[in-house]
Amino acid sequence: MQAYLPITSPTLIFFVVLCIILFAPIIMGKLRIPHIIGMVLAGVLIGEHGLNILSRDSSFELFGRVGLLYIMFLAGLEMDMESVKKNSRRFLIFGLLTCLVPLGLTYVVATTMLGYSSTASFLLGCIMASNTLVAYPIISRYGLGRNSSVMLSVGSSMISLFLALLMLAALAASFKEDVGVGFWLLFIVKIAAFCALLAFLIPKLTRYFLRRYSDAIMQFIFVLAVMFLSAALSEAVGVEGIVGAFISGLILNRYIPHVSPLMNRIEFIGNALFIPYFLIGVGMLINLGSLFEGAHMLWVVFVIAFVGTFGKAMAAYLSSLLFKLPKSAGHMMFGLTCAHAAGAIAMVMIGMRLEVAPGVFLVNNEMLNGVVIMILITCIISSLMTEYAAQQIILKASTQQAGDDGKGRDDEKIFLCVKYPDIAPQLLDMAIMMRNHKLKRELVALNVVYDDDKAADHRQQGLQLLESLQQRAAASDIHVQTQVRLATNIANGIKHAFREAGASEIIMGMHVHTEVNPKFWGDFIQSLYNGLNRQIVLTRFVQPLNTLRRIQVAVPSRAEFEPGFYRWLERLSRMAENLDCLIQFHGRNESLVLIREYINNRHPSVRADYTFMSHWNELPQLAGSIADDHMFIVVTARKGTISYKNALERLPNELMQHFSGKNLMILFPDQHGQAKEESMTFTAAQHQEETSIYDTIARWLNRHRK
Numbered sequence: 245m246q247a248y249l250p251i252t253s254p255t256l257i258f259f260v261v262l263c264i265i266l267f268a269p270i271i272m273g274k275l276r277i278p279h280i281i282g283m284v285l286a287g288v289l290i291g292e293h294g295l296n297i298l299s300r301d302s303s304f305e306l307f308g309r310v311g312l313l314y315i316m317f318l319a320g321l322e323m324d325m326e327s328v329k330k331n332s333r334r335f336l337i338f339g340l341l342t343c344l345v346p347l348g349l350t351y352v353v354a355t356t357m358l359g360y361s362s363t364a365s366f367l368l369g370c371i372m373a374s375n376t377l378v379a380y381p382i383i384s385r386y387g388l389g390r391n392s393s394v395m396l397s398v399g400s401s402m403i404s405l406f407l408a409l410l411m412l413a414a415l416a417a418s419f420k421e422d423v424g425v426g427f428w429l430l431f432i433v434k435i436a437a438f439c440a441l442l443a444f445l446i447p448k449l450t451r452y453f454l455r456r457y458s459d460a461i462m463q464f465i466f467v468l469a470v471m472f473l474s475a476a477l478s479e480a481v482g483v484e485g486i487v488g489a490f491i492s493g494l495i496l497n498r499y500i501p502h503v504s505p506l507m508n509r510i511e512f513i514g515n516a517l518f519i520p521y522f523l524i525g526v527g528m529l530i531n532l533g534s535l536f537e538g539a540h541m542l543w544v545v546f547v548i549a550f551v552g553t554f555g556k557a558m559a560a561y562l563s564s565l566l567f568k569l570p571k572s573a574g575h576m577m578f579g580l581t582c583a584h585a586a587g588a589i590a591m592v593m594i595g596m597r598l599e600v601a602p603g604v605f606l607v608n609n610e611m612l613n614g615v616v617i618m619i620l621i622t623c624i625i626s627s628l629m630t631e632y633a634a635q636q637i638i639l640k641a642s643t644q645q646a647g648d649d650g651k652g653r654d655d656e657k658i659f660l661c662v663k664y665p666d667i668a669p670q671l672l673d674m675a676i677m678m679r680n681h682k683l684k685r686e687l688v689a690l691n692v693v694y695d696d697d698k699a700a701d702h703r704q705q706g707l708q709l710l711e712s713l714q715q716r717a718a719a720s721d722i723h724v725q726t727q728v729r730l731a732t733n734i735a736n737g738i739k740h741a742f743r744e745a746g747a748s749e750i751i752m753g754m755h756v757h758t759e760v761n762p763k764f765w766g767d768f769i770q771s772l773y774n775g776l777n778r779q780i781v782l783t784r785f786v787q788p789l790n791t792l793r794r795i796q797v798a799v800p801s802r803a804e805f806e807p808g809f810y811r812w813l814e815r816l817s818r819m820a821e822n823l824d825c826l827i828q829f830h831g832r833n834e835s836l837v838l839i840r841e842y843i844n845n846r847h848p849s850v851r852a853d854y855t856f857m858s859h860w861n862e863l864p865q866l867a868g869s870i871a872d873d874h875m876f877i878v879v880t881a882r883k884g885t886i887s888y889k890n891a892l893e894r895l896p897n898e899l900m901q902h903f904s905g906k907n908l909m910i911l912f913p914d915q916h917g918q919a920k921e922e923s924m925t926f927t928a929a930q931h932q933e934e935t936s937i938y939d940t941i942a943r944w945l946n947r948h949r950k
Contacts, residue, residue, distance in 0.1 A: 250292065250299040257298060260290065265520045280379060280627045283520050284620060287527020294532075304525040311522025312585075313489040314514040315377050317471045319398045320493020321500060321507065322389030325824055331396070338396050338563040339403025342581050345562075346555030347373040347408075353551045358544060364606055367415060367595045371615060372552035374408035375401055376585035378523070378623050379630035381515055383580070386634040389502070390849070393573035393637075396563070397580035402490055404581075409484055412591055419598050434481040439491065442474055446495045451791050451873070454499060458669065458788070460719070464509050470496065498824035499790050503676050505719035526585050530620045534613035544610055549618040553625060556582040572636040579629030583622045588615055656680055659747035660689040660724075661738055665709050667753045670785045672713050675751050676720055677789070677822040678815040686723040688745045689713050692737040695730040703728050735771035742776065749779035749811070754908070773882060777915040779808050781815075784908040787873065792825050792907065796870060797877040798863055799831030802887040804838050808914025812879060813839060817847040830857040830866060860891040867902035875907040882915055 251257055268282035290297040298304075347369040354365035377398065388394050413431070453466050471492050478488025500507050534541060557578050564574030592615050595607035658675045662668040675687055691706035693699055710726035717724045725745070731737025742750060754769075773780050797816060803809055820827035827850060829839050836854040843852050863878075870876045880895060881888040899908065 249296050251297060252299075254303070257301070257303060260298060261521065261524060264290070264524060265517070268520075280381060280523060281624050283523035284527040284530075284623050287524040288530050288532060288620070289527075290524075291528030291530070293528075293530065298528070300525060300528045304521065304528065307518060307521035308525035309485075309522075311514070311518040311520070311525075312376070312486055313471060313475050314518045315380055315522070316402075316486040316490040317493040318384065318511065318514060319377055319380055319401075320490045320495075321497055321510070322384070322502065323395050323398060323494065323497060325494070325497055331392070334396060334563075334567055335399040335403065337566065338559070338577070339400035339407075341559035341563055342375070342400050342556060343373040343404035343407045345559045346552050347411075349555040349558075350548075350551050353547060357547055360611075361600075363415070363600065364595075364611065367412070367591065367606060368548070368611065368615075370408045370412045370415070371584065371588045371591045372548075372555060373411075374405045374584070374588065374591070375556065375581045376583055376588070377401055377580060378526075378583040378585050379580055379626045381519055382627065382630045382634055384511060384515065386638060388634055388637060391576070391637060393564075393569060393576040393633075394580065396567075397577050400577075401581055402487070405484070406487060408591075409487070412594060413482065416594060416598060431482060435483065438477055438481045438483075438488075441477070442488070442491055442495060446470055446474070446492060447499075450496060450499045454791050455787050460505065460509065463506050464513075467496065467500070467506070467510060501673075501677060501790055501822040501824075503681060503720060503822055504673065504790065505716055508720045522585075526589075526619065526623070529589060530616050531613060532617070532620075535617060537613075541610065541613065544614040545617045545621075548614045549621045552584070552618065553582050553622060570640075572633050572640065575629055575633035576637065579626050579631075579633050582629070583626030584615075584619050585623065588619055592616075654680065654683060655748045656683060657685055657745065657747045658687050659742055659745060659750045660687060660713075661750055661752035662689055662691055662709060662713065664753060665712075667783075667785055668709055668713060669716055670789055671751055671753055671783065672716055672724075673789050674781075674783065674819065676717070676722060677819045678751070679722075680818070686725050687717065688747055689724050689726045690738065690741050691726075691728045692731050692734050692741070693728060694734070695732050699730055703730070733771075735769075735775060738772060739776050742778070747778070749781065749815075749914075750776070751781045751783070754782050754784045754910075773912045779811055779914050780912040782910040782912075786905060786907045789823065792823055792873055792875050794825055794871070794874045795820055795823075795827040795877060796866065796874055797827065797829045797831075797879065798857070798866065799829055799835050799839070799879050800860060800881060800887045800889065800892070801832045801835065803831070803879055803881075803913070804835050805886045806881065806913045806915075809838075810842065812911050812913050813842055814846070816877065817843055817850055820852070821847055821850050824851075826851045826853060828853040828855060830855045832857070860889055863891075863895075864898055864902045870903065870906050872906070875909060876903055877909040877911060879911050879913065882912060885915055 251260065264283065264286045268286050269279040272279045272282035288294050292299055350369040350372040351362075351365045354360040354368050355362060358365075360368065380398075383389055383391075383394050449470070450466075454463065457463065457466075471489050474488035474492035475485035476488070478491075479485045500510070535545065560578035560581060561574045563569075564571075564577060592607055592612055596605055596612065598606040600606050656679065658679055660668075660671055660675055662671055672687075672689075679685070679687070689710050691710055693702040693706055706728040710724075710728065714724045714726060727741060729737050729741050731740075738750070750772075769782065795816065816827065829836055829852065831839075833856060836856070840852070840854055843850050866876070878895065878899070880892055895910075899910075
């Protein structure tokens with residue numbers, strides 16, 4: 245049997261790895277142990293220090309490297325950048341503590357209790373100061389990427405890693421003869437130029453690419469190319485590639501919404517293949533046999549693992565006390581920051597190349613074995629603690645939600661009315677960004693076809709369109725209920741399907757064929773919004789949603805008195821949060837005060853601005869501030885409602901004259917608190933003409949005066 249081991253066939257190697265990725269979570273799940281530990285232990289078992297089934301060949305080097313870059317890239321993508329800006333002081337404090345406390349403790353203990361030289365102790369301190377986010381896949385599984393303690397841990401990990409790498413670079417440079425002030429000045433200039441280049445280049449390339457190419461595979465490959473380019477440039481300036489991967493994730497953060505299909509694909513590929521490959525590769529480095537080399541080796545391993553872990557724990561719990569965070573947040577901060585993996589191995593390998601005397605190197609086998617065993621111990625502690633903290637945070641959030649009566653009465657069920665294939669995917673993306681993902685409710689998509697001679701062909705086209713939407717939504721793990729409906733009256737067909745589905749609101753595109761119908765609203769929109777009392781969102785896209793930089797909202801006076809006020813405000817807040825773009829409200833102070841209060845309480849991470857607009861007649865003046873990558877949203881009202889004003893009758897002409905070629909959304913709020921069966925009365929007409937007779941008479945008089 246030994247003659248056939250280790251396995252050298254690439255096909256069998258990949259098969260064994262896939263079996264581990266498949267069965268490790270199953271076995272660990274039954275044992276109530278985090279899956280990550282299973283991956284690492286499997287690597288120990290199959291590696292050359294275990295059963296020698298596989299050797300750590302170039303495939304593990306490649307995929308493991310990609311997995312490490314992927315972990316840091318995902319960490320950057322999932323960060324809430326607005327919270328980072330608001331809590332930059334906390335990031336810096338925790339980053340310094342989680343770097344300097346383990347560094348100082350390890351240095352003192354290594355020199356006094358282990359008898360290491362000051363240089364070797366400093367190297368060991370640098371290793372303990374850094375950490376690897378090995379347990380981050382647990383965060384992704386629980387959906388806690390935007391939790392405050394998680395973001396603090398991720399940000400501080402980058403700060404501590406960067407400082408550790410700088411100190412390691414200084415240590416390595418001290419062994420060279422040509423190092424001086426010029427070397428460090430050049431190093432700082434290269435780092436600054438690298439960051440500036442990425443901040444300038446990546447947004448321009450991303451906006452250019454996403455505006456022109458909507459193919460899912462091309463977008464995914466583009467994102468990976470950006471990540472690897474950033475990592476390569478980072479290594480070129482003398483810093484680890486994970487720094488470049490993390491920075492590229494931060495820059496791409498606002499272009500890849502957290503709930504988008506693209507984000508789902510990125511997470512899926514990483515968690516299914518690259519990250520498990522990395523964890524298995526880490527396990528293959530661990531030699532448990534070194535523990536049996538004697539009591540001194542056990543003492544070295546114990547001291548290294550205990551001091552490094554204790555230092556990380558001190559930094560985490562001290563920071564949680566300083567920031568007045570709950571105990572579960574302290575557990576999370578400790579769990580995420582205490583693990584060491586590939587970064588520690590890389591630093592040890594650098595130390596093994598530093599010659600302190602002829603034939604004598606800075607890192608000996610004793611320190612190497614101690615650090616490698618420490619990796620296994622800290623990975624286990626990190627996984628267990630992170631899993632425990634994540635469960636505590638989820639349970640606490642669930643308890644708070646259960647005590648919120650408003651959650652139980654949420655009737656949200658978004659209804660998509662689609663017709664044009666070129667804008668239907670963006671309507672779906674908008675619905676995904678507006679929906680409450682915690683409710684996990686399906687979307688409803690409808691295509692209404694005129695019941696005429698071409699109904700059969702149009703119905704088939706509608707089925708194909710809805711099938712493509714189902715596939716797109718499935719990429720985000722969202723189910724879409726679809727229906728093609730034949731109707732002699734489009735508006736009535738939509739209204740009947742809406743009621744049958746028990747939906748709460750409609751999202752639909754504005755008609756685009758002005759040469760067929762010159763009216764702004766088209767054939768049936770007026771009949772729809774006058775005959776349906778629920779929220780209707782009409783949109784017109786000029787460029788993809790994820791390239792928008794700002795949302796500008798015009799709010800009519802007394803809008804806060806409408807029953808649907810908080811519904812549309814919640815939807816726009818979610819969209820701004822997922823797009824990570826500024827949302828600017830224009831309206832009266834009475835409305836803006838309530839909007840500000842709602843956003844601060846419910847969506848504190850949303851970047852919002854509030855601008856006073858004294859009168860609705862000022863609407864055309866906003867046109868000059870609407871750029872191509874902005875979305876202009878008009879909150880309007882139906883006739884007879886409290887926020888309706890005569891100036892709204894001019895809205896179609898003003899939008900066509902001043903806002904043509906802009907991303908546009910027109911929003912009709914709920915007219916009633918609850919849906920009711922519409923009835924035709926003499927006081928509430930079912931249809932309103934787009935242009936009143938009074939406007940026609942006024943224009944006729946103006947022409948004849950001239």
